Amino acid sequence: GGEHVLYSVEQGVATITLNRPDAMNALTIAMKAALLEALERARDEAGARAVLITGAGRGFCAGQDLREHAANLEAGVGLDNTVRAHYNPIILAVAGMGKPVVAAVNGFAAGAGVSLALVCDFRVAAENARFAMAFSSIALAPDSGASWTLPRLVGAAKARELLMLGEPVDAASALRLGMVTSVVPEHELAASARDLAVRLAQGPTLAYGAIKQALDFSAAHPLEDALEVEADLQDACAKTEDHHSATRAFLAKQRPVFEGR
Numbered sequence: 001g002g003e004h005v006l007y008s009v010e011q012g013v014a015t016i017t018l019n020r021p022d023a024m025n026a027l028t029i030a031m032k033a034a035l036l037e038a039l040e041r042a043r044d045e046a047g048a049r050a051v052l053i054t055g056a057g058r059g060f061c062a063g064q065d066l067r068e069h070a071a072n073l074e075a076g077v078g079l080d081n082t083v084r085a086h087y088n089p090i091i092l093a094v095a096g097m098g099k100p101v102v103a104a105v106n107g108f109a110a111g112a113g114v115s116l117a118l119v120c121d122f123r124v125a126a127e128n129a130r131f132a133m134a135f136s137s138i139a140l141a142p143d144s145g146a147s148w149t150l151p152r153l154v155g156a157a158k159a160r161e162l163l164m165l166g167e168p169v170d171a172a173s174a175l176r177l178g179m180v181t182s183v184v185p186e187h188e189l190a191a192s193a194r195d196l197a198v199r200l201a202q203g204p205t206l207a208y209g210a211i212k213q214a215l216d217f218s219a220a221h222p223l224e225d226a227l228e229v230e231a232d233l234q235d236a237c238a239k240t241e242d243h244h245s246a247t248r249a250f251l252a253k254q255r256p257v258f259e260g261r
């Protein structure tokens with residue numbers, strides 16, 4: 001599945017491209033393994049200070065490859081295996097990424113393809129992007145974190161509606177609902193998503209990681225506990241070179257330069 005997931009680093013941005021355009025970048029087991037490997041590489045590579053995930057061709061990702069899935073059903077292979085073994089590690093790798101992750105949604109996203117986009121920190125969508133919570137259309141329940149991310153983005157009632165009815169959400173509606181960060185014309189998507197990723201790659205990487213940790217923690221803990229975690233994270237941020245140099249730059253009326261340290 002290696003050729004089906006491309007990886008490159010430029011200007012501090014690790015770009016991961018789902019590359020099976022003939023199947024709308026639907027995810028096979030081999031592709032999921034290659035995606036996880038790419039995410040781990042992006043995580044470990046110091047020169048990568050932001051991550052950009054996109055799809056080749058006219059789709060972002062059509063979710064589970066239903067050909068492979070049908071073959072597994074025929075063979076009597078349980079679904080627990082692929083959700084736990086293949087999807088969950090990908091979602092945790094994105095969620096736990098200590099650097100910003102941007103999805104450039106270049107067309108249709110369906111099922112676990114939507115879930116993948118939703119767990120990223122930012123979603124820049126092309127005007128022709130569509131989001132289909134396609135799970136219920138094939139009598140499945142949400143996976144890859146959609147039951148967690150979607151209500152947090154669009155609210156409980158809307159998440160219930162989208163997951164149960166499965167109607168595709170167009171880019172304009174996704175923007176209105178808070179599912180995406182921005183919507184841009186198709187031909188501007190690559191540049192627009194890259195600009196955001198480059199801007200993030202030049203930012204205070206460790207502070208971004210701390211912001212993500214604080215928000216994830218607060219999602220499931222009371223205020224008193226969140227205050228404790230904020231205090232610990234702030235202590236760590238205050239010790240970074242970026243904080244020291246940015247404070248000096250402020251007093252000198254200069255633009256801060258962040259090194260990600």
Ligand code: T3D
Pocket residue numbers: 022023024026062063064065066067069078079080082083108109110111112113132134135137138140143
């Ligand atoms: O254990 C488990 O596996 C459970 C995990 C589940 C997680 C999930 O993701 S469930 C949801 C799975 N995904 C879907 O149900 C979406 C299926 N695809 C579609 O509904 C449509 O293809 C789209 C709405 C995404 C796009 O429609 P359209 O008309 O623009 O394109 P198309 O003609 O349907 O698709 C183009 C090609 O991609 C076509 O191949 P062909 O006929 O030209 O050879 C189509 O079969 C292929 N393709 C699209 N989606 C998938 C796919 N092939 C395999 N798996 C797919 N999911």
